[in-house]
Amino acid sequence: MKKIFLSLFFPILVLTGLQAKVVLPSIFADHMVLQQQSDAPMWGWAKPMEELLVITSWDGKRYETTADNKARWQVDLTTPKAGGPYRITIVGNNTIVIDDVLIGEVWVCSGQSNMEWSARAGIESGTEEIFKASNPAIRLFQVNQQSADSRQLDCAGQWARCTPETMIDFSAVAYFFGQRLQEHLNVPIGLINTSWGGTPAEAWTNPEVISENERLHLAAAKLKEVPWCPVKPGVVYNAMLAPLIPYRMAGVIWYQGESNTANYETYAELFATMIANWRKEWDREFPFYYVQIAPFTYGRDYEGALIREAQLKSLSIPNTGMVVVSDIGNVNDIHPRNKIDVGRRLASWALNKTYGIDSIVYSGPLYKEMKIEKSKIRISFHHAANGLVAREGTLTHFEIAGEDRKFVDAQAKIDGNTVLVYAKAVKNPVAVRYAFSNTATPTLFNKAGLPASSFRTDLWEMEVK
Numbered sequence: 001m002k003k004i005f006l007s008l009f010f011p012i013l014v015l016t017g018l019q020a021k022v023v024l025p026s027i028f029a030d031h032m033v034l035q036q037q038s039d040a041p042m043w044g045w046a047k048p049m050e051e052l053l054v055i056t057s058w059d060g061k062r063y064e065t066t067a068d069n070k071a072r073w074q075v076d077l078t079t080p081k082a083g084g085p086y087r088i089t090i091v092g093n094n095t096i097v098i099d100d101v102l103i104g105e106v107w108v109c110s111g112q113s114n115m116e117w118s119a120r121a122g123i124e125s126g127t128e129e130i131f132k133a134s135n136p137a138i139r140l141f142q143v144n145q146q147s148a149d150s151r152q153l154d155c156a157g158q159w160a161r162c163t164p165e166t167m168i169d170f171s172a173v174a175y176f177f178g179q180r181l182q183e184h185l186n187v188p189i190g191l192i193n194t195s196w197g198g199t200p201a202e203a204w205t206n207p208e209v210i211s212e213n214e215r216l217h218l219a220a221a222k223l224k225e226v227p228w229c230p231v232k233p234g235v236v237y238n239a240m241l242a243p244l245i246p247y248r249m250a251g252v253i254w255y256q257g258e259s260n261t262a263n264y265e266t267y268a269e270l271f272a273t274m275i276a277n278w279r280k281e282w283d284r285e286f287p288f289y290y291v292q293i294a295p296f297t298y299g300r301d302y303e304g305a306l307i308r309e310a311q312l313k314s315l316s317i318p319n320t321g322m323v324v325v326s327d328i329g330n331v332n333d334i335h336p337r338n339k340i341d342v343g344r345r346l347a348s349w350a351l352n353k354t355y356g357i358d359s360i361v362y363s364g365p366l367y368k369e370m371k372i373e374k375s376k377i378r379i380s381f382h383h384a385a386n387g388l389v390a391r392e393g394t395l396t397h398f399e400i401a402g403e404d405r406k407f408v409d410a411q412a413k414i415d416g417n418t419v420l421v422y423a424k425a426v427k428n429p430v431a432v433r434y435a436f437s438n439t440a441t442p443t444l445f446n447k448a449g450l451p452a453s454s455f456r457t458d459l460w461e462m463e464v465k
Contacts, residue, residue: 020047022092027247031159033102033139033190036082040248043074046092057087058103067092079103082187102139104188105181106249107350109174110204110241111256112229113197114291114335114342119175120168123339129176133167137187138178140170143194147203147230148239155194155243171195173291176343177253177350184351184360192249194240198229200259201267204241205274206281207234216270219263231259241278251287251354252278253346257311258293258334261303264464268310272317289321289349290314292453294329294336295439300464304438305454312366312453321349324364324442327391327451331439345450364450370432370457376422377429377457384417384446391451392443395419397435402426405460407433419444431458 024044034040046052046067054063054075063075077088084102089095109115119126144156160166167175171193178189196203202210202220210216210233223231230236260267275288292311298304308326315322323345328338336342348362365381365388372378377400381388400410400423410423410432421432435442435454442451 020050021094022046022050022052022090022096024090024096025154025243026157027141027155027192027244028088028098029159030098031100031139031161032098032141033104033106033159033188034077034079035106035248035250036079036103036187038079038248039076040079041074041246042077042088043072044090045071046073047071050092052090052092055089055091057089058083084188102137102188102190104137104190105185106190106192106247107174107178107181108244108249108252109171109177109191109193109195110252111195111254111291112199112259113195114258115171115173115193115195115253115255116197117172117335117339118169119172121335122337123172124337125340129340130164130168133162133164133175135162135179135182137189138162138175138182139188139190140166140175141190141192142170143192143240143244145196146239147235149235151238151242153243155240172339173255173343173346174253176340177346178343180344180347181350184347184357185355192244192247194244195255196229196236196240198226198259199236199256200231201256201270201274202233203230203236204256205233205270206237206277209273209277210234213269213273215266216273219266219270222263223259224262242281245281246283249286251289251350253350254288254290255342256290257307258296261298261300261307264303264306264310267307268313271310271314275317275320285319287319287321287350287354288317289323289346291323291325291342291346294325295331295441296329296334297331298438302436302438302462302464305436305440306462306464308454309436309456312455315366321353321362322453323349324451324453326435326440326442326454327445329441331441361446361448361450364448365444365446365452367434367453367455367457372429373420375427375429376420377432378415379419379421379432379434379457381417381419381452383450386447387417388414388419389445389447390414390443391445394443396443397437397440399433399436400426400429401431401458402428403430405431405458407431431456431460433457
């Protein structure tokens, strides 16, 4: 274990005594994983002007640095290909030794309760998965839930080897994501879980970014205080994300959106702003893969569908990917218990798009374009080159409308890699919607068994009440 205790809110206080000591943030500790083949920043605190030496056992390299006038120091460690375990030694007025360091792939896992949800809370096949969760090549870092009105230097948390005892309380989605990566890549995997049930995206975004955008600032004001989490812009970002920056990682997985139904109108802009904010602060255009929220009986008509639409539109952000889970949700439970497929679908995005395994199919059908053919509309899709499938034998949840903008239930049939939509009551159709309600579950899949996202072809204003 790391030999130095670090205060969460006042790390510099330990430096004010006559015998100042080198201290590290909690992210640098025994059992940690560093991103392979990168310049991985490592930092801490020491007496101003104190000279330090950092030695890495994988190459014997010695990094010399000096603490600045704010008592902070940093070095960039050149990491090799995946491997380990290794040791890092930091020498100043005192010596710290970090043991059992692995080099591999590091991912930050964040969001609200569906990311936080653990096997102990209850998941499908939980007993079996807990029992077989021993994997020393997977390391878990759990960030404790805390909020702060100002940016913090450190967060409370610790690294642990993946065992049944540690996996059971860790994010289930993150674990199954990491498990699949480890199986395919055969390298150590480091998972940093920083999530909090109920939190809106505003809480995970630098508050300065929110305050500078009038639309987002006004939308944030719609969020109501709740007893189980903070909702104020930036307060979770300050305490649970900022202290991790600039820890080198491969990318981010994200599962959130349910708590933003109150201000769905600005979620697409908010989400893009948050991603851009994180990338700017890390100074890297890292991949960002996220989960589209599942069907649920929300209080107001269409608010869940409109968040899903905002998430679908967010695929226009470079280097992002979206997992559809409408087929494995539960309209009566905002916390669907199938976390295995969620994690594995996220991993498919990473394995294909980040790690270049082209044979892995990573997305279900996504709306591409429509074409009016007399009394029918033909819908084309991305990710449907090998054909489409009606899971229940018949396609459902399609609606069609004419110029009067009145949608009626439609018939739909698969025609190769397209879908023809029509209804006797609509002779001159102009728009189609698919699964566009809070609770609709998909019947349209591609041949890889992945569901189509809900969508609409119109841009008409919708009444949410």
